[in-house]
Amino acid sequence: MTAPMFTWPVRVYWEDTDAGGIVFYANYLKFFERARTEWLRSLGLHQSALKAELGGMFVVTETQLKYLNSARLDDELLVTAQLTEKGRASLIIEQQALRKTEHATPQLLCSGSIRIGWVSAANLKPQRLPQQLLTRLP
């Protein structure tokens, strides 16, 4: 499956860094989440509205990340999101964080694979992905 690649810009602020002088590794999960949220929004899927209308929400069930290079304060990143697997109750999204450089090619900082499942907002039990949602996905 070759879904189109979605890209979202992220700027590195003080809040994102740690005493190593670089972006704290756990924060790439936040950057990835922002890009996934905006990717869903670009498809007409607003998570707060989904919760209100369908009584369900996405939860992250699995993450695999590799950290290759470090980002620093003031760096401009590009974060990608690409749907690579569409199951009955979960999706897999491949994501990358890259640093904009003066050169043509951005530098890869972190790549990851995120599985998200659909659950009832009331009891957090896994559920099938609603049809209204599936039809919006590429």
Place this chain on the structure above:
Amino acid sequence: MTAPMFTWPVRVYWEDTDAGGIVFYANYLKFFERARTEWLRSLGLHQSALKAELGGMFVVTETQLKYLNSARLDDELLVTAQLTEKGRASLIIEQQALRKTEHATPQLLCSGSIRIGWVSAANLKPQRLPQQLLTRLP
């Protein structure tokens, strides 16, 4: 009013620091919150139980903090909480973060005053502090 002083230990981890090599200033609000939570728990007030039983919760309505000295990775802090004002719908708690030192006296890092109000969990509207709660406070 001279309520007793409650003290809670906090260790500084990577997650707490920023690229300046010190604890990110916003994180003192987290340290203060942990100490307030444990202070309430020491009085028999568990916030998740309060929400379930009384349908209400505390929200922070005002914070004033002064930053005097910096904490670094691996530092051991002591965080205090002391009730200084008990109103109908809100409390003021004075708090300090101090660093343990080899000397007798810990070093003051950050002092603050936090006002918390009681609101309905359903609509976030301010409410009077429940009697069950007030009777537990010093």
Place this chain on the structure above:
Amino acid sequence: MTAPMFTWPVRVYWEDTDAGGIVFYANYLKFFERARTEWLRSLGLHQSALKAELGGMFVVTETQLKYLNSARLDDELLVTAQLTEKGRASLIIEQQALRKTEHATPQLLCSGSIRIGWVSAANLKPQRLPQQLLTRLP
């Protein structure tokens, strides 16, 4: 002194919220920081470059925040920054977080006053604000 008002958009993501269903109050300090950083950048002041060139950095020395209304997931906020005091070694910036609404007027969520001081990056000792920096400020 009536310096111009700087405004920066902030979107609310899962990372910003807490179990009360609203933005965790400590995170407004992050939103304010992002707006201050972008305000400085708009004046040609890049903090990582300032550190490299002048050997100093800004640290937050005092914060006063009032929380008036709550923000929720997916909300679009506007965060302002306005310089209101320019001392020898510190600045005071007044800031607001407002929620965009369907109406003309955004709703005020949180207002604050942030004092930032200039310190040596090496030893964190307070220093006079460098002339190169002062001349850029409004």
Place this chain on the structure above:
Amino acid sequence: MTAPMFTWPVRVYWEDTDAGGIVFYANYLKFFERARTEWLRSLGLHQSALKAELGGMFVVTETQLKYLNSARLDDELLVTAQLTEKGRASLIIEQQALRKTEHATPQLLCSGSIRIGWVSAANLKPQRLPQQLLTRLP
């Protein structure tokens, strides 16, 4: 290799939760980090001292996490750390977050595998794990 299992208690506070009412998944990386830090400390390895003495530091280079159950405000967790691979330049630590329950057996919430590498603090280049460090590891 069967290294002993290290266990560290973690309490869930407001700061750890999100608007889904549960612990925000990225925060398990923080909980795991705290447990790894305390595991290293229990072996006599203090990271701030290592940086000062050896000029190096650990960075996380790979994380794999599975989320099985959710934690909520006020929950008491146990976080484990167990060294499962000791390479020339990196370690793999298997970790779990479990919730204390009234029953004998804690409930597994999240399990993960974290690879950490040793780098020069000056330029972040990967380096062999120092002998002083290796001899302390089980």
